[in-house]
Amino acid sequence: MYVVMVYDVGVERVARVLQVGRRYLTWVQNSVLEGEISPAQLARLKAELKRVIEPTDAVRFYLFPSREALRVETLGSSKNEPTQFL
């Protein structure tokens, strides 16, 4: 499946959340990572993130069935286009 991860976390945890996220997904712009990921990898990503974030933090995963099902439109610059395909 294809996942878009967005996060809104305490500034002191941004670097750690990004570090964990980048092991599975590609950074595309501030607070946003994307990429193809298996259900098992997503479960591991979530488990790792749970050890980093606080209850006041928020992380959302938008799930598309596949890369082909993704529909994204952009305005302005594209800071980084994901090229990570399994």
Add this chain to the structure above:
Amino acid sequence: MYVVMVYDVGVERVARVLQVGRRYLTWVQNSVLEGEISPAQLARLKAELKRVIEPTDAVRFYLFPSREALRVETLGSSKNEPTQFL
């Protein structure tokens, strides 16, 4: 359709981008708005945003065919759940 809007813009433009975005979508967490929107409304939202953002800014719209097609999973707190249905 159902849209997730994420934005990475200069700090001096965040308030304006959020103000424009909130006329069409619901704020769910920092840098993220969601909601049901028609193609015509999305075109108007994009036109308004183009007048606000700079070329170095980045706005991404992830499009789901409908609210029912949306698959989202969350970790931590949910800062705001969209209740806006057309």
